[in-house]
Amino acid sequence: DARPEHKVAMPDAIRALSHEPAATVGLADRGRLAPGYKADVNVIDLDRLRLHTPTVARDLPAGGRRLRQEAEGYEVTVVSGQITYRDGVHTGALPGRLVRGARAAASAV
Numbered sequence: 090d091a092r093p094e095h096k097v098a099m100p101d102a103i104r105a106l107s108h109e110p111a112a113t114v115g116l117a118d119r120g121r122l123a124p125g126y127k128a129d130v131n132v133i134d135l136d137r138l139r140l141h142t143p144t145v146a147r148d149l150p151a152g153g154r155r156l157r158q159e160a161e162g163y164e165v166t167v168v169s170g171q172i173t174y175r176d177g178v179h180t181g182a183l184p185g186r187l188v189r190g191a192r193a194a195a196s197a198v
Contacts, residue, residue: 117193129185130167138162 091097097105108120119127141159149155159177166174169184 116188127169128167129169130165132164132166134162134164136162 104120111117111120118125122128122130139161141161143156143158145154146157147154161177163174163177165172165176168182171182171184172180173182173184174180
């Protein structure tokens with residue numbers, strides 16, 4: 090919905106939201122769909138994509154707070170091959186894990 094001079098090509102937007110932040114924080118095994126890489130995938134209906142106003146949630150240990158932002162248009166989220174969200178509703182699957190530091194790039198397969 091941006092004016093033509095402000096539009097971003099889809100491949101550039103995907104790279105800016107995946108590979109570039111992963112590389113910036115040293116997660117060289119993420120940000121690409123390729124054999125051996127860790128991949129979380131969102132299937133998005135761009136015509137239905139709507140972001141809601143962020144809210145503060147105090148659900149972290151010791152009353153810690155975080156920002157939550159609901160969105161519409163996310164059809165499916167897949168983490169480590171498991172569907173974790175379908176139509177914005179959590180499926181109960183928790184395949185992810187905490188990352189505490191940089192990861193090496195995947196080996197060529």
